[in-house]
Amino acid sequence: MTRALMIQGTGSNVGKSMLVAGLCRAARRRGLSVAPFKPQNMSNNAAVTADGGEIGRAQALQAQACGLEPRSDMNPVLLKPQSETGAQVIVQGQSRGSTRAADYAAVKPKLLNAVLDSFARLQSAHDLVIVEGAGSPAEINLRPNDIANMGFARAADVPVVLAGDIDRGGVIAQLIGTQAVLAAEDAAMIAGFLINKFRGDKRLFDDGYKQIEQRTGWRGFGVLPWFENAWRLPAEDAQDIATPQRESGLHIVALTFSRIANFDDLDPLTQEPGVRLTMLRAGQAIPGDADLVILPGTKSTRGDLDFLRAQGWDIDLAAHHRRGGHVLGLCGGYQMLGRSIADPDGIEGAPGETPGLGLLQIDTVMAADKRLSQVEAVHVPTGQPLRGYEIHIGRSDGADRARPFAHIAGEGEGAISADGRIAGSYLHGMFRDDAFRAAFLGNLGAPASGHSYDSAVEHTLDALADHIETHLDVSALLAIAQ
Incomplete structure (x- = not known):
């Protein structure tokens, strides 16, 4: 045996x-x-x-x-x-x-x-x-x-x-x-x-x-x-995500939701020498020097959207956008960026509809079927191929879907605002891909580091x-x- x-x-x-x-x-x-x-x-x-x-x-x-x-x-x-x-x-x-x-x-x-x-x-x-x-x-x-x-x-x-x-x-x-x-x-x-x-x-x-x-x-x-x-290894608890103290570099702020999910999306960013990652906790304001704000995944999208508003982060995000800052929503964070999130069958909580942040012209409807798949995609703004995975319920559609974040087998995935500074995607794990991460961060002004995340984990x-x-x-x- x-x-x-x-x-x-x-x-x-x-x-x-x-x-x-x-x-x-x-x-x-x-x-x-x-x-x-x-x-x-x-x-x-x-x-x-x-x-x-x-x-x-x-x-x-x-x-x-x-x-x-x-x-x-x-x-x-x-x-x-x-x-x-x-x-x-x-x-x-x-x-x-x-x-x-x-x-x-x-x-x-x-x-x-x-x-x-x-x-x-x-x-x-x-x-x-x-x-x-x-x-x-x-x-x-x-x-x-x-x-x-x-x-x-x-x-x-x-x-x-x-x-x-x-x-x-x-x-x-x-x-x-x-x-x-x-x-x-x-x-x-x-x-x-x-x-x-x-x-x-x-x-x-x-x-x-x-x-x-x-x-x-x-x-x-x-x-x-x-x-x-x-x-340097992916953390299982969001409280354990280590963010090296750096005084300079591209400042990325990630919102720590009450039901944050798949937060290991952020792990590769912590190891980038040209990046300063801040995990923003409840009660803290989004700092004015943030270059990019990430809305990560969540197991309770509407519940965490209420949580986001309770922290005043909706007001901070609007101010960040007015200052010329960038925003990226991943999975549940992507859904929050839209105009509305409807859950008619009460899949994630009480049935109902919650107004979104209105930063992307999309609407989301929750559905019982869950999408679970490993995918290969091409990031539209940089043309870089990337590998990731989908693990979500809900379907999002609207005018900003005409500007997809990525292409998967020729089909558009995610959405980008008309000014190009608000983006959302259902893809997780994208930042593990070294070439994509370098291109994505390079578009925001971070110098290429040559860091290999998977090699570092090994x-x-x-x-x-x-x-x-x-x-x-x-x-x-x-x-x-x-």
Whole structure:
């Protein structure tokens, strides 16, 4: 039987996704055919797969670490929050409608078979599957019918290594406390622990490390220092997007919506030496020196349009445009730039229609069918080919569609205003394309940098694997995989 190992965490954002990506690259470099797997993810940052589905962006990065194309089986259940109390449910890449958080517990048992089915397919195709948990197994209120952590580990008989985050403090209590609240049968699945995100002299934690081993009886697999170049890899949480502090350069401002989605569109821009990227948070005004304002994707277009207006960003955008500034809307951000957004069937929220910003002469109507596709296009203003993907509901049409942002198989995509300074597109991932990014930024006055984004990600994955090999007992970790 194919071996498998599961990395669970003492909480959210302890670095599980990064650990799995690094272990995947390390295992691949040891000659193993390895695949990533996350039974259940909650994220609005999704990737379109080669088999026409969608999965969490973190699993797409982990697939890259394995040298694989992303597949729907790598993340069979994806929850995409649409409100504080509800989410769209994606199963094996395809939407199964929406559910309220209060009702999801009753849905989970019906999803376990799909999870185990996807896991079995990956097992049959690879030497090793490295599994990522979600949140923490210490959330014992969520344990009934769990498919994300111990429920999956026990159903699939996969050994678990528990990761603690020392950077947030209290790591001894994180690990010992997790064991204390787990049922004995769940605790028995844990083969050991590791410490992540350590800063400073590791010798100062020797006694704490021994205390964890003694009190839990678990084996320690090492202490992993803070990985300084983590910011060069796509972030799964919008709060984790790192923006290097630069005092000069083309100033791009991206609006951080409450339901921001597919924000990894922005990652390549953070690495451009001639670009200063600002992630604008709620309550902050759009600065007067912005050259380009980006309205990114969102899982709740009308809801985030209300959020945009509540920040006064609609007024700021109008002033920015009057000053001669440029605006780019991506997916939901593109829809907001139009005259109206209608959702007659209540697909993203309550049925109704919301006036748009009126910066593009288009109107959008939401529809139940979702477009999921990887595409090759040609950017009209620069003539540059580019690769990207579509992942959206809704159709947009109007006079400014006569000036498309791009051509796909000869058909126009997106729209550009008559003055050429307002543009919108449904295409995600376009800035990963080095030649297109250089041409697009060059049109705004940024000098060509010659930076290769994909090469930088590959180099960083190798550096992450080196880092893990240096500080963790990778051979022992792989040896416990059953």
